[in-house]
Amino acid sequence: MNPLILLLFTILCNTHAADAPHLTVTALTTGPKQHFFGYIGHVRTIPWNQSGRYIVAMQTDFQDHMPRPEDAADIILIDTQNNNTITDLDHSRAWNPQQGTMLYWNPQQADTQFFFNDRDPATNEVFCVLYDIQSRKRIAEYRRKGTPVGNSGVAQNGGSFLGLNYARMARLRPVTGYPATHDWTIGVAQPKDDGIFKANIATQETRLLVSFKQLADALRPTHPEVDGKELFINHTLWNRDDDRIFFFVRGDFDKPDRCNIPCIMNADGTGIRPLEMFIGGHPDWESGHRMIGQKDDRQIIYDTDTMKMVSDLGTPEIFPKPGGDVALSPDGQWFVNGHGDKGKNHYTILRRSDGAWVRSPAFDQGTYTSGDLRLDPGPLWNRDSNQLLVPGLAKDGTRQLFILTIHP
Numbered sequence: 001m002n003p004l005i006l007l008l009f010t011i012l013c014n015t016h017a018a019d020a021p022h023l024t025v026t027a028l029t030t031g032p033k034q035h036f037f038g039y040i041g042h043v044r045t046i047p048w049n050q051s052g053r054y055i056v057a058m059q060t061d062f063q064d065h066m067p068r069p070e071d072a073a074d075i076i077l078i079d080t081q082n083n084n085t086i087t088d089l090d091h092s093r094a095w096n097p098q099q100g101t102m103l104y105w106n107p108q109q110a111d112t113q114f115f116f117n118d119r120d121p122a123t124n125e126v127f128c129v130l131y132d133i134q135s136r137k138r139i140a141e142y143r144r145k146g147t148p149v150g151n152s153g154v155a156q157n158g159g160s161f162l163g164l165n166y167a168r169m170a171r172l173r174p175v176t177g178y179p180a181t182h183d184w185t186i187g188v189a190q191p192k193d194d195g196i197f198k199a200n201i202a203t204q205e206t207r208l209l210v211s212f213k214q215l216a217d218a219l220r221p222t223h224p225e226v227d228g229k230e231l232f233i234n235h236t237l238w239n240r241d242d243d244r245i246f247f248f249v250r251g252d253f254d255k256p257d258r259c260n261i262p263c264i265m266n267a268d269g270t271g272i273r274p275l276e277m278f279i280g281g282h283p284d285w286e287s288g289h290r291m292i293g294q295k296d297d298r299q300i301i302y303d304t305d306t307m308k309m310v311s312d313l314g315t316p317e318i319f320p321k322p323g324g325d326v327a328l329s330p331d332g333q334w335f336v337n338g339h340g341d342k343g344k345n346h347y348t349i350l351r352r353s354d355g356a357w358v359r360s361p362a363f364d365q366g367t368y369t370s371g372d373l374r375l376d377p378g379p380l381w382n383r384d385s386n387q388l389l390v391p392g393l394a395k396d397g398t399r400q401l402f403i404l405t406i407h408p
Helices: 166-172 214-217
Strands: 007-011 021-027 034-036 056-061 072-077 085-093 113-119 126-132 137-142 150-154 161-165 195-198 204-209 233-236 244-251 259-266 279-285 290-295 299-302 309-310 325-328 332-340 342-350 358-359 387-392 399-407
Touching: 034 195, 056 085, 072 166, 085 113, 085 279, 113 214, 150 233, 161 166, 161 233, 195 214, 195 233, 214 259, 233 279, 244 279, 279 325, 290 325, 342 387, 342 399
Parallel strands: 034 399, 126 150
Antiparallel strands: 007 021, 021 399, 034 056, 056 072, 072 085, 113 126, 126 137, 150 161, 161 195, 195 204, 233 244, 244 259, 279 290, 290 299, 299 309, 325 332, 332 342, 342 358, 387 399
C-alpha cells in the first residue's frame, strides 16, 4: 500500500472527559491531479456507497480558475478495499470548486447508482445524470429543453430531486453556478418560469414547483427588500422525512443591502414561509422540522413549526465559528462543524450523548481562503457515522481528500 495512504497521525480529544473520543487521519488521494468532492455533508450527502466500499469523487488537472465550458472534470470511483484504486467513470462539464457537481448516491439504489450534473456541449444546457457503476453507464438524463436545470438536492429517502437554474446562479453568485451555461432569464428579476423545480426520478418528469414571482409575492409582506432585486436560490435542503424543504432566497448578495432570507416550504411547494429568526451559516436538518444553524456566536437548534429556538448545541468555546460547514451524522448521534481560520480548516466533532468533543488537526487551504476558488471545509459523513471525508492541500499544493476516523 502507498505509505501516504497509511495512518498519518493520531490526535487526542480536546476535552476533559476521561472517555473522550480521538481521531486518526489518513490521506485518501495523492497528486499530481486534484481530487475533491465539492460539497457539504448536510442532508445525508454521503460520498460512500451503501456497502462502504466505494467513494465517489471528482478529479481535475487544475484548481487555479473557474471551469470553462471545455474544462471537464473526471467523475471517479475510489475503491477503499483495493488500495484506494481510482477508476475514471465519466466526465462532467457542469461543476465548480465549491459545490462540485452535486454528487449524491441514489437513496433507492445507494450501492450502485449516483447523480451528478452535466452540460450539453452543443447548447450549454445543464441537466442531471443518473449513473450506474455496475453497468458503467448513464441510465438516465433529466433534460428540460429551453429551461434547463441541474440537481440541487436529492430527497433523503429518494424518489425526487430538486432542480435549479445554475446559469442564473453563475450570473448572480458565480461561486455557486456553472459559468457560461444557458440562462433563459437574463434581464428578468423575478421570472415566472424559473425558481425551484422538482424531478420525479422514476418517470423523469420535471416541473416547476415554485417560481421566483411566487416567492417574491409570498415574501413581500414581511421582506419588502425583495422588490427590485434579481432573486436567486441557494441550498435547497430536504429534511429527513422528505416533507419539508429549506432554502435561502437571495439577491444583490455582495451588496450591503442584500436580500438573504431563509425559508421553508412543504415538499409540494405550498406553505412558503420565511423563518422568523435568521438562521445563518450552512444549516442542516435535525429531526422532524428542527434545524441546526447559527445565531450570533451560538450553534443552535431551531423549530421551524413554532419558529422558536429549542436549544444550544455545544458552546462558543467548542464551536468558535458556528456559521461554518456543518453536518449531522446519519445516526444523529454526532455533529461536525468545519471552519476556516488563518488559511487552515479545522473540524470540531461533538458526541451528542454526553457533550464530549474533539478538534481535528489543521488542514491547509493555501491561498484558497475566499472567493470563487475557495477551499471550504465541507465535511462529509460515512454511512456508519464513524468517518468523515474532508478536503485539504497536500504538501505538493494539490487539492486532495483525507479521512478522519472517530474512535469513540
